[in-house]
Amino acid sequence: MASDISPRAEIDPRAKIGNNCKIFPFVYIEGDVVIGDNCIIFPFVSILNGSRIGNNNKIHQGAVIAALPQDFNFRGEKSECILGDNNIIRENVVINRATHTGGKTSLGNSNVLMEGAHISHDTHVGNECIFGYGTKIAGDCEIEDRAIFSSSVIENAGTRVGTAAFIQAGTTFSKDVPPYVVISPDATFNSVNNIVGSKIGISDSVLKHIANAYRLIYNGGTSLFDAIIQVREQVPDSEEIRHIADFVEASQKGIVGKL
Numbered sequence: 001m002a003s004d005i006s007p008r009a010e011i012d013p014r015a016k017i018g019n020n021c022k023i024f025p026f027v028y029i030e031g032d033v034v035i036g037d038n039c040i041i042f043p044f045v046s047i048l049n050g051s052r053i054g055n056n057n058k059i060h061q062g063a064v065i066a067a068l069p070q071d072f073n074f075r076g077e078k079s080e081c082i083l084g085d086n087n088i089i090r091e092n093v094v095i096n097r098a099t100h101t102g103g104k105t106s107l108g109n110s111n112v113l114m115e116g117a118h119i120s121h122d123t124h125v126g127n128e129c130i131f132g133y134g135t136k137i138a139g140d141c142e143i144e145d146r147a148i149f150s151s152s153v154i155e156n157a158g159t160r161v162g163t164a165a166f167i168q169a170g171t172t173f174s175k176d177v178p179p180y181v182v183i184s185p186d187a188t189f190n191s192v193n194n195i196v197g198s199k200i201g202i203s204d205s206v207l208k209h210i211a212n213a214y215r216l217i218y219n220g221g222t223s224l225f226d227a228i229i230q231v232r233e234q235v236p237d238s239e240e241i242r243h244i245a246d247f248v249e250a251s252q253k254g255i256v257g258k259l
Contacts, residue, residue, distance in 0.1 A: 001019055001020040002019065002020075003017055003018070003019060003020060003021035003022070003023065004021070004022045004023070005017070005021070005023040006023060006024055006025040006026075006027070008025035008026060009023050009024065009025060009026065009027040009028075009029070010026075010027070010028050010029070011023070011027070011028075011029040012029060012030050012031035012033070013031075014031035014032070015029045015030065015031055015032075015033040015034075015035070015047075016033070016034045016035065017029075017035045018035055018036045018037035018038070018039070018055070019037045019038070020037055020038045021035060021037065021038065021039045021040070021041065022039075022040045022041070023041045024041060024042050024043040025043055026043045026044050027041050027042075027043065027044070027045050027046075027047070028045070028046045028047070029041075029046075029047045030047065030048050030049045030051075031049065032049040032050060032051075032078075033047050033048070033049065033050075033051045033052075033053075033066075034051070034052050034053065035047070035051070035053045036053060036054045036055035036056075036057070036085070037055045037056070038055055038056045039053060039055065039056065039057045039058070039059070040057075040058045040059070041059050042058075042059065042060045042061045043061055044061050044062050045059050045060070045061065045062070045063050045064075045065070046063075046064045046065070046067075047059075047065045047066065048064065048065065048066040048067060048068075048097070049066060049078075049097075050066040050078065050079055050080045050081050050097040050098075051065045051066040051080075051081050051083075051097075052080055052081070052082045052083070053065065053083045054083055054084045054085040054086075054087075054109070055085045055086075056085050056086045057083060057085065057086065057087045057088075057089065058087075058088050058089065059089040060088075060089060060090045060091045060093075061091050061092075062091050062092040063089050063090070063091065063092065063093045063094070063095075064093075064094045064095070065081055065083070065089070065095050066080070066081035066095065066096070066097040066105075067094050067095065067096045067097070068096065068097070069096045069097060069098065069099045069120070069121035069122075069139070070096060070120065070121070070139075071099045071120075071121050071139060073099055073100075074099045074121075077099070077100050077101040077103075078101055079097045079098035079099065079100060079101060079102065079103045079104060079105075080097055080098060080103070080104040080105070081095055081096065081097035081098070081104065081105045081106075082104050082105070082106040082107065083095075083106075083107045084106075084107060084108045084109040084110075084111075084127070085109045085110070086109050086110045087107060087109065087110065087111045087112070087113070088111070088112045088113070089113050090112075090113060090114050090115045090117075091115045091116075092115055092116050093113045093114075093115070093116065093117050093118070093119075094117075094118045094119070095107065095113075095118075095119045096118075096119065096120050096121040096139075097121065098121050098122045099121045099122055099139070103121075103122055104122070105119065105120075105121055105122055105123055105124070106123075106124045106125065107119065107125045108125060108126045108127035108128075108129075108145070109127045109128070110127055110128045111125060111127065111128065111129045111130070111131070112129075112130045112131070113131045114130075114131060114132050114133045114135075114151075115133050115134070116133055116134040116135075117131040117132070117133070117134065117135045117136070117137075118135075118136045118137065119131075119137045120136075120137055120138050120139040120141075120157075121139045121140075122139050122140045123137055123138075123139060123140065123141040123142070123143070124141075124142050124143065125137075125143045126143060126144045126145035126146070126147070126163075127145045127146070128145055128146045129143060129145070129146060129147045129148070129149075130147075130148045130149065131149045131153075132149050132150045132151035132152070132153065132169065133151040133152065134151055134152045135149045135150075135151065135152065135153040135154075135155075136153070136154050136155070137149075137155045138154075138155055138156050138157040138158075138159075139157050139158075140157055140158045141155055141157065141158065141159055141160065141161070142159075142160040142161070143155075143160070143161045144160075144161060144162050144163040144165075144179065145163050145164070146163055146164045146196060146200060147161045147162070147163070147164065147165050147166075147167075147177075148164075148165070148166045148167065148196065149167050150166075150167060150168050150169035150170075150171075151169045151170075152169055152170050153167050153168075153169070153170070153171050153172070154171070154172040154173075155167075155173060156172070156173065156174040158252075158253065159173065159174060159175060159176055159177070159253060160176040160177070160247070160251070161176070161177045162176075162177060162178045162179030162180065162181070162243075162244075162247050163179040163180065163243065164179060164180050164193055164196045164197060164200060165177045165178070165179060165180065165181050165182075165183065165193065166181070166182045166183070166193045166196065167183045168182065168183060168184055168185050168190070169185065170185045171183055171184070171185045171186075171187055172187065173187040173256050174187075174253065175187070175251075175253045175254045175255055175256045175258075176247070176248075176251045176253055176254065176255045176256065177255070177256055178214075178217075178244060178247050178248055178255050178256075179240070179243055179244055179247055180192055180193050180196075180197055180202075180210050180240065180244070181193060181214065183256055183257075187256045187257065188256065188257035189214065189218050189256065189257040189258075192207060192210050192211045192214060194207050197210070202240060206238050206240055206241075209235050209236050209238060209240075209241055210240055210241065210244065212234075212235050213231045213235045213241055213244050213245075214244075216230045216231050216234065216235070217231065217248065217255075217258065218257060218258060224248065224254070224255070224258055227248075228245050228248055228249050231244065231245050232245050
């Protein structure tokens with residue numbers, strides 16, 4: 001089915017637009033753009049060069065996709081901003097493309113970015129994440145699947161957020177957030193994210209093992225290096241426990257709430 005494109009939208013003829021899309025008036029689309037099937041682009045959206053957008057995405061009023069990176073190292077290089085499928089991009093969201101030639105900012109599938117959220121250059125977001133009102137993600141960050149950011153969270157540059165982590169409103173953090181945890185507004189460990197853990201199929205016994213792993217990491221009175229050894233030796237093995245140990249061990253900036 002052909003797409004429904006308003007004649008009042010400004011679209012470069014070189015842009016590639018899939019089937020059954022709805023593009024409202026006053027949308028602005030540049031030439032080096034690819035948009036998949038069944039997308040809805042609401043008024044006053046700007047989709048700029050380097051955008052690669054999958055299927056079934058909804059992009060609401062005032063959003064900007066592939067905005068130029070806010071990075072003093074940017075010299076006008078050609079780069080990309082990649083969105084997967086089934087994402088909801090609400091009003092006034094900004095997603096920057098990457099800084100350097102061949103680089104990319106990427107967003108996976110089925111993510112929700114609420115009003116005013118910002119994803120900066122060279123950041124990579126997994127699947128089924130939620131970004132609350134006014135949340136700002138700096139450049140070069142890595143965010144795994146099912147992470148949840150409440151409103152007005154600030155993630156500083158080069159940090160990572162693990163699977164199914166929940167970051168409470170107003171938190172600013174400059175270290176990595178490990179998987180399956182709840183982080184308080186003072187950027188400290190609060191608890192294991194049992195609610196989301198259960199929803200994504202983690203058993204009660206494994207959730208208890210995750211809690212034990214974080215007791216060793218945060219309350220064990222040892223270095224992070226020794227805590228990871230203890231987790232591997234003392235906590236019953238599972239995919240989730242291995243992921244915690246690997247994530248924390250790979251941290252370059254350290255993890256929140258731990259010296």
